Amino acid sequence: MGRAERVAAAVVIGGGLAVAWHAYAHLKLGMMISPGAGFLPFWVGVALVILGTIWLGMSLMAPQPQAAAPAEAPAERPAGHPALTRLVPGVLLVIAYGWIFERAGFFLATALFMIAWQKGIEREGWVKSLVVTIVCAGAMYLLFSFLLKGVLPRGTWFD
Amino acid sequence: MDIFSGLLNGFSIALTPMNVLFAFIGAVLGTAIGVLPGLGPAATIALLLPATYAIESPVTAIILMAGIFYGSMYGGSTTSILLNLPGEAASVVTCIDGYKMAQQGRAGAALGIAAIGSFVAGTVGVIGMTFFAPVIATFALSFGPPEKFSLAVVGLLLAVTLSGASIVKGLIMMATGLLLADVGLDPISGKTRFAFGVTELNSGFDFVTLAMGVFGLGEIFYGLEQTMKGELVTTKVGQVWPTMKDWVASRWAILRGTLVGFFIGVIPGGGAVISSLVSYAVEKRVAKDPSQFGHGAIQGVAGPESANNAASSSSFIPLLTLGIPGNASIAMIFAALLIKGVTPGPFLIQEHPEIFWGVIASMYIGNVMLLVLNLPLVGLWAQLVRVPFAIMAPVIILFTAIGSYSIQGQVFDIYSLVGFGLFGYALRKLKIEAGPLVLAFVLGPMVEAAMRQSLLMSGGDFTVFVTRPISATLIALFVTLALGQAGVALWKSRRATASSNSNRP
């Protein structure tokens, strides 16, 4: 926790500096009578630098609560950290879904996403994966083709 | 229009079969997503926003969304009590005593008092709204840019300070939300900010995408890493009607919760989450035996669950009279009204009485429906928790992805959704509340525009914010509140050091 918090505080400080600089240099602060486009971003950036510094200071001064005993490490940890075996593939799958969405069309993309999720992340058997995929993708197809008629892409691969 | 004839007219609209049906759908859907952890009302309304295109009448659309919003306040307590897992943010404090009660075999009483408290508070909230909203609307026009600026800023700061979490983190979230809102075309100077040549960013981030990413997707990403166990409901629900003793113990808590909720709901930046936290604190303070709290005190369930319902009703007041959305869910309803070509604001009551009174009347009806839905069927709702994560997670992801795509028909929004999802995940890991961020994103453009308009009008004179009576009153009110809070905190920290409120399960 402690380290993550310090990194986050550093990101806040860095981000604040970047925003304040960009606002000052490119957006213009304007005058008192008519503050420019950069007025608010500049001061918000400055505020972020100050707040980030306070946060960093607080997390540096806070006593490290039993640094040796990570309460978040449960015993039922399977092979590999779940962040790597589940979170990263999950995020990548959503990005892939976005990439394929207009190309393969809404229905096929949804079905592919579902089966990839069941097999790749939940490691279900083929039968269960297929059943879940067909039921979910079918239900979503019915739901969305009713709710969002015409808005969803039909796919550019098949023309 | 006279209040009673208005309300009568409202009932004639709300009681048409179509509107009753949608109020019912909203109530059922709201209870369901309130029960389901990870899917809050803001995200659900966001998902349904594109569907409002398909609903012809604006009243019907708003009735549906309002139903989801206050319905979720009923459902939220269920998993808090049964599983120590808050169904949505406004029921976090309900976990503390609710789960203890369930462990003591009094789950039924906790669920029952939560439902009854919700009903009483919801109904009182709507009655309050019926009488106060038209009054507020009459002086709503005197809210010019300086007043709007003060109101929005005070609301934002209250959201940060009242929530009881770290103020520094809250302020950082608020600042981040303000910056995210700045992306895109600046309406006042006509300049594009922070778009860096990306055409899709010229119109800024979409609020729905942001909310679904930070709340919905962030929660799923967090759950992915936790390898969720398919925990089932093992606790027996038992008798849901509270005993005479429970009743006596909680009736004042319900009333206090209702009052606290109603007033906090009216303040922009207030809303259900904060009101439940404040109500819990109030109950603890007035209790004869505060040591009971944390060990299954029924007041600790009755108060906050009443407060969040009263707040969910009263938070419609600033929306419908001033056109100011006070919290994330209300902001969604604001967006839905705009899509329907209705601008919420001081003229709403006059120009669209059917919307104003129709929604109010539907809330009376909806609260009755919810009581009926919740009291006898609470065991059934608890079953919803059994849908395995392996199915729930991808379905929610698909909903959010398709939902954000459909807003503008661009894949870019799916990518920004993922970005916000990762951001929400990081916040969850760092134990930072995302509420101020989302609220600042909504109120940000208003804060900035109102500030610049005020300065243009006053010729660059900053005192405009303190020389106008309404604006000055608002600022004075906030300063008093903040000083009072600081004083209480100081007094408390001197008095006791042994309390460690870990109200996060």
Added chain:
Amino acid sequence: MKRLAASLTAILAVAAFSATAMAADFPTKPVQAVVPMAAGGSTDLLARAVEKYWAKYSKQPMVIVNKPGGGGVVGTEGVVRAKPDGYTLYIGYGSGHDVVMPTLQKMPYDPQKDLVAVSRVSIHSVAIVASAKAPYNDIKELLAFAKKEGKPITTAVSVKAGAVDLALTAFGKAAGVNIVTVPFSGGAEATTALAGGHLMIGGGHPSEIIPHVKAGRFKVLAVVLPERDPSLPNVPTLKEQGVNVATWGSIKGLAAPAATPKEVVKEIDATIKKICDDPEFRKTMADLNQPILYQNSEDFAKFIKQATADYAALIKELNIKID
């Protein structure tokens, strides 16, 4: 846009043999009309009215798609890049981002070269209004009042450097008074602030202000058009009141991608003309307080050119810049 275009490839392949044959058959599919503004705004309302009567005069329906953002640029750019086959149209051609913005900033496309004008439907003029309680009833009294008070005239406008802002700034310059235009985000917000008495005057399109005038909240001081606005026939123009300023307000017409076949453009234009002559459509538009000022394709193209040039001259004269 891509997906629609792609799904039309098959039809195109056949149709490409003869453009005339295509025009004769046009349309064989629903026509998508992009409104680059939010649903519920005055342009959207106009588009919805056209959509409703389109079905009466065309073999295929019209589907309205709102693509708001970037002040209208995002949606319009989508039309510019769409397949030029007449199945993707743009409703709202002549708005601020077509005739005002190109003078002020770099555009991702050329609103005149990359689009072909189809027909003009309406003009949303700029009207100068004041709260009904204000002590002035026309421009002369307003100017006298401002002189007496010695303060700048605070003015609510819907958006910075839009048609309304330009008209009011030009008015101030020509009348020799100090006008401070306060931009809001959209016409509705600007009129609400004006109704609250927080500013002295405001500018708006008739469709936005007439409901307030009817409700007794506003009075109209002048119209900033060369001639009187048909939807406000009793309100004198600025010129009539001795201030020599006139602008074109915001123009609302249809356009298509530049390479759309002439025959198809003619066909759509003919349909729009029939709609504009329809008495029921005229009534709908009157209810929306939007005057029907139809022009055919060629005239409309010339008109857009003229309006852009006029605005460019005005912007130069007023020395307005966006940096």
